[in-house]
Amino acid sequence: LFAIRLEPVSAQTLPDWKQRWDRVLSEAKKEGKVVVLGPPGERIRHAMTNDFAKAFPDIAIEFVGSRTAEAITRLRSERDAGIYGVDIMIGGTTSANVSVKPLGALDPIEPALIPPEVTDVKNWRDGRLEFSDPATRLNLAFSLSVQPALFYNLEQVQPREIDELNKLLDPRWKGRIVINDPVPAGAGQAVVRWIFHSLGLEQATDYLRKIRAQAGAVGRDQRQQVEWVARGKYAILFGPDHLTAQQLPGLKLGVLPDLRDIGGSTTAGFGSLMLINRTPHPNAAKVFINWLLGKEGQTAFSKASGYGSQRVDVPTDHLPDYSLPKPGVKYWHGYLDRYVVRPPKEVALMKEIFVK
Numbered sequence: 620l621f622a623i624r625l626e627p628v629s630a631q632t633l634p635d636w637k638q639r640w641d642r643v644l645s646e647a648k649k650e651g652k653v654v655v656l657g658p659p660g661e662r663i664r665h666a667m668t669n670d671f672a673k674a675f676p677d678i679a680i681e682f683v684g685s686r687t688a689e690a691i692t693r694l695r696s697e698r699d700a701g702i703y704g705v706d707i708m709i710g711g712t713t714s715a716n717v718s719v720k721p722l723g724a725l726d727p728i729e730p731a732l733i734p735p736e737v738t739d740v741k742n743w744r745d746g747r748l749e750f751s752d753p754a755t756r757l758n759l760a761f762s763l764s765v766q767p768a769l770f771y772n773l774e775q776v777q778p779r780e781i782d783e784l785n786k787l788l789d790p791r792w793k794g795r796i797v798i799n800d801p802v803p804a805g806a807g808q809a810v811v812r813w814i815f816h817s818l819g820l821e822q823a824t825d826y827l828r829k830i831r832a833q834a835g836a837v838g839r840d841q842r843q844q845v846e847w848v849a850r851g852k853y854a855i856l857f858g859p860d861h862l863t864a865q866q867l868p869g870l871k872l873g874v875l876p877d878l879r880d881i882g883g884s885t886t887a888g889f890g891s892l893m894l895i896n897r898t899p900h901p902n903a904a905k906v907f908i909n910w911l912l913g914k915e916g917q918t919a920f921s922k923a924s925g926y927g928s929q930r931v932d933v934p935t936d937h938l939p940d941y942s943l944p945k946p947g948v949k950y951w952h953g954y955l956d957r958y959v960v961r962p963p964k965e966v967a968l969m970k971e972i973f974v975k
Contacts, residue, residue, distance in 0.1 A: 666922065667682050707893065884950065
């Protein structure tokens with residue numbers, strides 16, 4: 620028989636990441652607070668504050684939920700005044716790349732990632748962390764959902780009648796389409812940018828003029844649009860916002876997640892992460908980042924927001940099936956910076972075609 624002597628684990632034998640994590644957590648508790656600017660909505664605020672507090676009760680979280688434009692205005696005003704009071708921003712990739720990055724307000728995120736649960740790429744879709752800006756890697760897109768191409772009235776439309784772009788130009792749909800205004804940022808704009816990318820400037824311009832002529836209405840009230848189609852005032856909603864539909868569970872709608880001729884489109888919604896530089900609570904910011912990107916934080920955010928996660932171990936049973944990417948479908952990833960920054964010619968054409 621052999622006697623086995625068990626030695627106590629010393630600090631020197633702990634994995635490097637664990638030693639680093641313990642130091643960060645200790646300093647974060649001394650800082651006592653993390654300030655996060657995030658999306659609006661009580662469900663998001665509750666998930667971020669309550670779930671984080673359960674995991675790290677010694678670190679208070681100040682979560683300010685607002686439209687991204689309002690958060691950017693606050694960030695810009697504070698920095699102009701020499702005030703550095705924000706640690707983290709969570710918002711859309713368009714705002715991150717068009718508005719926040721030009722402020723010079725971001726630090727790289729990857730050096731802040733510590734536990735293997737977060738850093739091990741096997742936990743992430745396609746074996747990688749997804750950055751909306753692959754060249755600079757300052758904006759981490761952690762959410763992923765399919766952006767539906769169309770909603771339709773179940774009594775007036777069969778999906779095979781509208782599953783290609785040109786089928787929407789059939790005279791039978793004249794006046795029976797409502798378009799979610801593509802000029803402001805949002806789902807309507809994402810679908811139009813997808814069409815520009817798929818068809819090219821000249822062909823897309825011709826198509827968008829024709830689909831605008833087909834429309835009975837163009838608007839920005841997304842709840843009203845969903846209700847109109849569900850109740851039969853219009854047959855088809857072009858560029859729908861699927862989160863609005865999730866908030867109206869009593870309405871029955873058909874959903875066309877992709878089109879046979881151009882495939883599908885994905886979005887990160889407002890699920891992207893930014894680490895603000897000159898952060899007042901650098902260690903607490905790291906703790907929050909690693910919690911948010913872990914399975915627990917991603918599950919909380921997904922359930923509260925209605926978006927899927929880029930993590931492969933986060934449950935999806937709370938999400939509609941159409942919002943989940945499917946094998947064999949070619950997707951245009953509309954959250955990437957090369958697509959969110961629109962060419963001036965494209966912007967001018969959208970305003971010319973859709974603003975009456």
